[in-house]
Amino acid sequence: MMTVSSRSFWGGMSQAFLWALLLSVGVIVVYPLLWMALGGFKSNSQIFEQPFALPLQWSFANYLSAWRGVQGYMVSSLLITAVSTVTTVFISAWAAFGLTRTPMPAKPLVTAIVLGGMMLSPTVALVPLVRMLQSLGLYDTHWALIILYTAFRVPFTTFLIRAYMLDLPRDLDEAAMMDGASPGQIFRRIILPLCRPIIMSCIVLHILFAWNEYLFAMIFTNNPSVQTLPVGLTSMMSKQGTDFAQVFAAMTISALPIVIIFFLTQRYFIRGLTEGIGK
Template identity: 70%
Template sequence: MVHEAAQGAAVNTPGGSCASGGVHAGSILIGKTLLPALLVCLGIVVLYPLVWMVLNGFKDNALIFGQPFALPTHWNWGNYVQAWNQGVRDYLTVSILVTATSGLCTVLISAWTAYGLTRSRMPLKPLATGLVLGGLMLSPTVALIPLVKMLQALGLYNTYWALIVLYTAFRVPFATFLIRAWMLDLPRDLDEAASMDGATEGQIFWRIILPLCRPIIISCVILHVLFAWNEYLFAMIFTSGADMQTLPVGLTSIMARHGTNYAVVFAAMSLSALPMVGVFFAAQRYFIRGLAEGIGK
């Protein structure tokens, strides 16, 4: 009886192993099939509204309301030309100026602050770190009235510098948090070797530490660009002239002027979104790498 049971177990074991192996292979096959399908569906969900908006910029109101999901019967580039000439060009210039300047200031200040918080021997460093990162808890809407008074007193109200200063001040804590997390994992042997070779603190920062932080720097730049490009509250409150309006506020003005001409509105929205799409796709490799490695450290 024992011998027969042993033989039965010996016979059933390979079959059970094959069955479990077949289930495992089947689950792998299903995973390989479902994952690409899920990614394709996600890509369609993300890209379709953008493509629909761009295509509607070539239509007229009758086609937009009659066949909103159909392709344009003729490609009317006049809507894009009209949107460009009636404000998008000026709004785009202001947005590029404010975004580029504030992004440069934010990255430089944050990188130098993170360098001081991670590489220097300053006293009360934990307290300084807490004060800098405590800026993440400050809500912009709470500080609106004091900021208006302060910028009016400084003569910066309704100028480019009002938005540049505000965007920089409110993004420095978050950018410092990311860059500091990256710098903490950099070996200090690099600093010591550079100091033994006679390098100053500034040379160590600019020539050694900053190049090594390039992925997280690019990630911070992209995050800041996305924030400054789409920011509406500060741009609406601290600028009042048409020549000072950024794209979000300018698009509101275009919608007020051309509220019945939806094709021009869609064309203006497409032109405003195009630079951000190009920037993200051009730098997505560094963006994903910087966030994945920087936050995980």
């Protein structure tokens, strides 16, 4: 039989091992970001001679120069990410509401068609999409990326919100209908507030996708005033390929908004993906 002292010993050992593992994972994740951020304060010579040392001089000259180079791309990324996030989440939430809370003929077939969009590879549709956007006069505009990001993310976002809505009690809908609420009012005033965790998760996921997406942004834009940060960073690295300090500073500026957003919303993000109100 295992005594109380031996159980507490092994319990303490497992706890220490868990903390050591989490600390190791944290170092593996954080250290490259920290090394990149510190590289923006160094000179090229120090990066090569002392890559793991602290900067000799804490000057923001590299960051200021990098900001002047990427600020136009930053504005485009902010605009495209914000608009596509709003449109994607709203359309997906409304579609999920229709697929779960309203009667319609052939609902399983409609659900399969909507969710089947997740199986469509974006690379397969590149050529027809280029021709279509050119014929519509939307090629090389912000709207081209907004429409594409929305279209290709709606099926996945609908899948997540629909799975969450299936656990919501239908008694709420029936009570609201007895009080005279319309389907639109039920959606806005009851379902959307209850789906806040999964909606926050979908917002974070879409921001991560739209902010870092490169293929569509490279193919469907040519004008620097329209191009997003990933394309701008690639262009900057080709022009400043030997100025690694400035490149590191630009990469840090690009990653900073995503890191801040994730840390501010991580509680809702994890809760939305792991919890259900019907538990």
